[in-house]
Amino acid sequence: GQNIDQPTEMTATEGAIVQINCTYQTSGFNGLFWYQQHAGEAPTFLSYNVLDGLEEKGRFSSFLSRSKGYSYLLLKELQMKDSASYLCAVMDSNYQLIWGAGTKLIIKP
Amino acid sequence: GAVVSQHPSRVICKSGTSVKIECRSLDFQATTMFWYRQFPKQSLMLMATSNEGSKATYEQGVEKDKFLINHASLTLSTLTVTSAHPEDSSFYICSASRGRATEAFFGQGTRLTVV
Numbered sequence: 367g368q369n370i371d372q373p374t375e376m377t378a379t380e381g382a383i384v385q386i387n388c389t390y391q392t393s394g395f396n397g398l399f400w401y402q403q404h405a406g407e408a409p410t411f412l413s414y415n416v417l418d419g420l421e422e423k424g425r426f427s428s429f430l431s432r433s434k435g436y437s438y439l440l441l442k443e444l445q446m447k448d449s450a451s452y453l454c455a456v457m458d459s460n461y462q463l464i465w466g467a468g469t470k471l472i473i474k475p
Numbered sequence: 476g477a478v479v480s481q482h483p484s485r486v487i488c489k490s491g492t493s494v495k496i497e498c499r500s501l502d503f504q505a506t507t508m509f510w511y512r513q514f515p516k517q518s519l520m521l522m523a524t525s526n527e528g529s530k531a532t533y534e535q536g537v538e539k540d541k542f543l544i545n546h547a548s549l550t551l552s553t554l555t556v557t558s559a560h561p562e563d564s565s566f567y568i569c570s571a572s573r574g575r576a577t578e579a580f581f582g583q584g585t586r587l588t589v590v
Contacts, residue, residue, distance in 0.1 A: 399578060408481075408568045408581040409519070453518065463509070463579065467518040 368392045370466035372454050377472045378444055386439045386452050386469045394459020400428050400439045401453040403468065409453055412439070441471075449473045477503050479571050481582025488559055488589055496554045496585045498569030504549035505571035509579060510542075513566045525552050559589040 369391045378384040390398070397416040401409035415421055415430035415437060427440040439452055454466040478501040488494050498508060507526050511519040523539075525531040525546035533539045543555040552571075556563055566586050570579035 401581075406566075406586075408584040411578045411580060414578050462524070463521070465518050465521075 368456075368458065368464045370454055370456060370464055372452075372466045372469045374467070375470045375472065377474060378441075380444055380446060380473055380475050382444050383440065383442050384444060384471065386441070386454075386471065388437045388439070388454035388466060390435050390437070390454070390456045390464070390466075392456045392458045392464055395432060396457040396459065396461055398428075398430055398437050399455045399457070399463070400426075400437075401455065403451045403453055405450075412452075444473050446473050446475070477571075477573075477580040479505075479569065479580045479582045481569050481585055483585060484583055485586045486588070488587070490560055490589055491558055493555055493557045494559055494587060496556075496567055496569070496587075498552045498554070498571065498582050500550045500571045500580070503571075503573055505552075506549065506574050507572050508546055508552040509570045509572075510544060510552075510554050511568045511570070513568060513584075515566075519568065522554075556587065559587070561589045563587065564589045 372388045399414050400412040402412050403409040413428035415428050420429045425442045430437045451468040451470050453468045455463045480499045482497045510522045513519050521534050522537045523531040523533045523544050525544050527546050527549050531544035546552040568584040569582045572579045
């Protein structure tokens with residue numbers, strides 16, 4: 367079956383760095399997405415990785431290793447507004463998005 | 476950027492009535508639109524995938540006669556919840572993409588409450 371695993375909840379301190387991991391097992395691979403979702407709102411797109419390596423976009427970076435079925439989202443210089451759920455999603459061979467359950471990130475002052 | 480507008484953002488309806496939710500891509504042509512349902516503190520559950528001009532593909536366990544999806548143009552898809560019941564109360568979210576292997580952009584979501 368298809369499976370996306372990510373931690374349920376993480377806590378970090380304002381100004382610090384946090385890494386949210388995602389492992390996946392899917393039928394084929396056409397890219398991995400990270401989305402941010404604040405409570406009561408729809409998800410917003412953060413990043414897309416289809417090749418191995420690190421993609422940096424401001425304070426956020428996303429890494430992919432296809433051979434390991436592994437990705438992480440790195441958030442630097444954490445701000446209180448970064449408190450949200452972070453969803454990992456993999457696009458399978460049928461171009462369907464398989465969603466993880468999301469990681470709730472709590473930022474403390 | 477790509478903007479997807481979903482309307483209404485909140486709706487309360489009586490049990491037995493039908494509710495229509497609209498999803499529009501405002502500045503791009505969406506060849507594919509997706510409809511999700513999300514329960515509190517849970518991840519997105521894909522209900523159906525719709526491609527412009529063709530019938531929607533429903534996920535297993537989703538009643539196609541209850542959740543009617545129409546994707547009449549490249550910028551508009553609608554979800555109609557027919558004969559709504561309290562258990563249909565949920566957060567419904569649409570997303571749209573330009574094509575395969577591209578990011579999906581989400582609408583604002585619709586919180587449906589059936590009383």
